[in-house]
Amino acid sequence: MTPEEVHELVSRWAKELGVYPKRVRFQKMRHKWASASSKGTLTFSVDILELPYEVVEYIVVHELIHIKVGSPRHNRLFRALLSSYIPDWQALQRELISYSSPGGVQE
Template sequence: MEMFKDGSRIKYEVIYRSVKNPRIELRFDSIRLILPRDFRGKPEDLLISKRDWIERKLHEHEEMLRIASDFELHGRGEDEFRSLVMGFLGHYSGELGVTYGRVRFRRMRSRWGSCSSRGNLSFNTLISYLPDELVEYVVLHELAHMLEMNHSRRFWGILEYHIPDWRDRRNILRYYWVRLHLEGLTD
């Protein structure tokens, strides 16, 4: 399906799921409208009612694409990448006084990493393209979840103590995700 925006067409798809509230997701080339299964209106009406928000977000998205195109991807071999991650894990697990379980490297669709309640860590193989300081941030972020399994003030305080510029690094990660998409490396 398509919706008109300033004389141009924007592709959108409608998906019905078991959700409470409608949600609009901006994709790289389209809009995804997630609706509750019992939604009783026209999807187009909902999009029209959110038109200003959608246009603002699309503009922000275009700006992100422009900025991200200048970001440099770092090509690392698998051994170099794993060694880098394991080095940061060794350092920060000691600093935090935590012991982690299994470490997995796998392709993830929307996350840089994850930490299970059992202390097992997973890292997106796409972080192999990031600069060292961003890999460091991802590793510390996941290890900090071993002390705080949420994103509370205490959690962010742990990051602040060890990486004072964590906010900048987190923001830059958004641009790298877009950069990876531009290279066809994300789904």
């Protein structure tokens, strides 16, 4: 996957969710695949570019929902929204966990 493809996913899902991040960036991250700041910046580990499309899509939607709900928490509202947009998110989360942490993605 390319950074441009991730940007396209962000744009498509941002429109679907009605949220518009102020900035999207990529950097080396040691312990996270992605993060959403309270100011609306999405930061993705460069390592997500090695992950399958469906897993990257899950990561994108996950972070956009954090912006939508205005909280870093994974509370009931967060999980309900995630389930409504990505019904199989739990399987995708398990798949993501099967990869090593950012900085050492397993083949």
